[in-house]
Amino acid sequence: MVILTRRAFSTTTAAGLGAAMLGFSTRRAAAAEYTLKFAFNLAETHPITTRAREAAARIKDQTNGMVELQVYPNNQLGSDTDMLSQVRAGGIDLFLNSGINVLSTMVPSASIYGLGFIFPDYKTVWKTMDGELGAALRNLIAKVNLLPMEKMWDNGFRHITTSTGPVNSPADLEGLKIRVPVGALWTSMFQAFGAAPASINFNELYSALQTKVVDGQENSLANIKTANLVEVQKYCALTRHMWDAFFCVANRRNWESLPPDVQEIVSSNLNQSALDEREDMAKLSESLKDVLAKQGLVFNQPDTEPFRQRLRDAGFYTSWREKYGEELWSILEKTVGKLT
Ligand code: X2X
Numbered sequence: 001m002v003i004l005t006r007r008a009f010s011t012t013t014a015a016g017l018g019a020a021m022l023g024f025s026t027r028r029a030a031a032a033e034y035t036l037k038f039a040f041n042l043a044e045t046h047p048i049t050t051r052a053r054e055a056a057a058r059i060k061d062q063t064n065g066m067v068e069l070q071v072y073p074n075n076q077l078g079s080d081t082d083m084l085s086q087v088r089a090g091g092i093d094l095f096l097n098s099g100i101n102v103l104s105t106m107v108p109s110a111s112i113y114g115l116g117f118i119f120p121d122y123k124t125v126w127k128t129m130d131g132e133l134g135a136a137l138r139n140l141i142a143k144v145n146l147l148p149m150e151k152m153w154d155n156g157f158r159h160i161t162t163s164t165g166p167v168n169s170p171a172d173l174e175g176l177k178i179r180v181p182v183g184a185l186w187t188s189m190f191q192a193f194g195a196a197p198a199s200i201n202f203n204e205l206y207s208a209l210q211t212k213v214v215d216g217q218e219n220s221l222a223n224i225k226t227a228n229l230v231e232v233q234k235y236c237a238l239t240r241h242m243w244d245a246f247f248c249v250a251n252r253r254n255w256e257s258l259p260p261d262v263q264e265i266v267s268s269n270l271n272q273s274a275l276d277e278r279e280d281m282a283k284l285s286e287s288l289k290d291v292l293a294k295q296g297l298v299f300n301q302p303d304t305e306p307f308r309q310r311l312r313d314a315g316f317y318t319s320w321r322e323k324y325g326e327e328l329w330s331i332l333e334k335t336v337g338k339l340t
Contacts, residue, residue, distance in 0.1 A: 032068035047280035156220025192314035
């Protein structure tokens with residue numbers, strides 16, 4: 001919850017100025033007057049957490065200690081489902097969540113960028129998400145009173161891991177008990193592959209794999225590494241079947257209760273950290289292969305075309321096109337090319 005004891009900020013006007021010009025630097029650093037809770041599911045060692053903490057340090061510095069961004073990684077404040085309720089109610093001020101994950105239970109179209117095999121590379125990813133499609137999705141999210149910051153945080157291209165055997169072709173997914181996050185697009189995609197997907201929140205993923213409730217999961221290498229999944233998984237197929245990222249959403253009421261100069265400092269630092277984190281992830285998407293292989297994860301590189309064909313044959317793209325509607329679909333196709 002934003003703690004409102006307006007003292008210094010409300011008298012300043014110009015957004016985007018440095019702390020000195022806003023008058024913060026002359027003040028004695030004291031207890032924060034504005035405390036913002038920023039929560040998400042990623043592990044302590046994930047670059048998102050590191051970059052979020054850097055944003056918090058800069059915000060503290062630039063406001064002479066008057067704004068405290070409290071960072072709660074690793075599902076400390078609950079599962080994604082719990083955190084979504086809390087950010088809606090205002091108990092959490094800022095929440096990072098994928099548009100394909102629980103956020104899509106409120107804003108179904110926010111998941112459109114998770115369609116299978118649509119992004120060839122990061123260049124196309126950011127052209128799309130920093131461009132017209134991202135803006136359209138942020139508008140839809142704002143309609144449910146969650147205000148998205150401008151820049152998304154990368155959650156990476158996703159690959160499939162299992163404890164049972166390598167996945168070389170769609171046939172190897174047949175009947176596989178695989179964990180997917182809590183979002184309809186994920187379930188639909190893995191059903192189309194012929195697998196048996198189970199929706200499980202990230203905070204229960206490790207134990208679900210350990211106790212063999214499921215035999216596989218799919219995630220970025222950064223999450224496979226930082227959530228220690230290598231301890232409970234043996235094989236990793238480099239499928240890049242989808243790409244994911246997080247919207248950073250604010251509870252509208254809490255956000256609007258902040259003076260504009262505070263909003264500016266908080267949002268610009270969060271956006272800066274998102275850009276820094278994107279660079280970390282791009283590097284990790286290559287360097288972690290060796291690291292994880294050394295830890296014992298067995299990699300294989302399947303031909304992905306048969307997987308894509310399987311989705312086409314199952315009517316995956318055409319049925320989601322109907323759900324998302326022609327307007328969003330055509331915006332997406334402007335950057336990724338024809339999909340159906
Ligand atoms: O739950 C997951 O697998 C994660 C961390 O990648 C997401 O938030 C979608």
